[in-house]
Amino acid sequence: xxxxxxxxxxxxxxxxxxxxxxxxxxxxxxxxxxxxxxxxxxxxxxxxxxxxxxxxxxxxxxxxxxxxxxxxxxxxxxxxxxxxxxxxxxxxxxxxxxxxxxxxxxxxxxxxxxxxx
Amino acid sequence: xxxxxxxxxxxxxxxxxxxxxxxxxxxxxxxxxxxxxxxxxxxxxxxxxxxxxxxxxxxxxxxxxxxxxxxxxxxxxxxxxxxxxxxxxxxxxxxxxxxxxxxxxxxxxxxxxxxxxxxxxxxxxxxxxxxxxxxxxxxxxxxxxxxxxxxxxxxxxxx
Numbered sequence: 001x002x003x004x005x006x007x008x009x010x011x012x013x014x015x016x017x018x019x020x021x022x023x024x025x026x027x028x029x030x031x032x033x034x035x036x037x038x039x040x041x042x043x044x045x046x047x048x049x050x051x052x053x054x055x056x057x058x059x060x061x062x063x064x065x066x067x068x069x070x071x072x073x074x075x076x077x078x079x080x081x082x083x084x085x086x087x088x089x090x091x092x093x094x095x096x097x098x099x100x101x102x103x104x105x106x107x108x109x110x111x112x113x114x115x116x117x
Numbered sequence: 118x119x120x121x122x123x124x125x126x127x128x129x130x131x132x133x134x135x136x137x138x139x140x141x142x143x144x145x146x147x148x149x150x151x152x153x154x155x156x157x158x159x160x161x162x163x164x165x166x167x168x169x170x171x172x173x174x175x176x177x178x179x180x181x182x183x184x185x186x187x188x189x190x191x192x193x194x195x196x197x198x199x200x201x202x203x204x205x206x207x208x209x210x211x212x213x214x215x216x217x218x219x220x221x222x223x224x225x226x227x228x229x230x231x232x233x234x235x236x237x238x239x240x241x242x243x244x245x246x247x248x249x250x251x252x253x254x255x256x257x258x259x260x261x262x263x264x265x266x267x268x269x270x271x272x273x274x275x276x
Contacts, residue, residue, distance in 0.1 A: 028134075036200055041179065041204060044204075
């Protein structure tokens, strides 16, 4: 047997179990809907406003900008650990990587993405 | 359920469902008054409601099977209790814990509901002021017994 055979079997069983437990309640359970069940849960109090409220789009902006710095930090770490083994090649690769990020960084700065309006 | 000579465990699907249901009666996280302290005590090592499978106090009525009304219900709280009960998934059970929840107790006045069975259907009343944790455990036991002996619950039941 392929050494990864058990893993494949495990994946199939996990998928089957997940599907079973997702589908079975719908088939066997009895649905008794009412208005309160469909309503939002606010600790027993009637919701006074829309639950999925609106919020400023700049939160998305911050989340996207975060990715730049996060990916940078996450990529630096394995390189830093293997820095001596990778020698000049690793250093050049990292410089290319930073230049690509820096272009994006400069673009965001120029567009005023860091100004909190 | 029975074990046949070939060592197969045979059971009706409904019995299995009832066994599973009665072994996982999950209460709603809802403490109303002093009785709630005794209710919290049943989760302690001393009383250990986990033995009955009911240690998972759910923070959402969508996942709860059992409402433990642990204390006096003020007129202002009544619609909240009713709404939470309505939001729980069927089938669902209610324990009225203590004298206040069951009859208003010492609060014989206009501000307190004189027995929560006027707003939600109660399955088991626990006497006491407050009841001991053993009393609450026994109430959960009674509900388990109800489910296993063909009360509400099971696959074939009208929830």
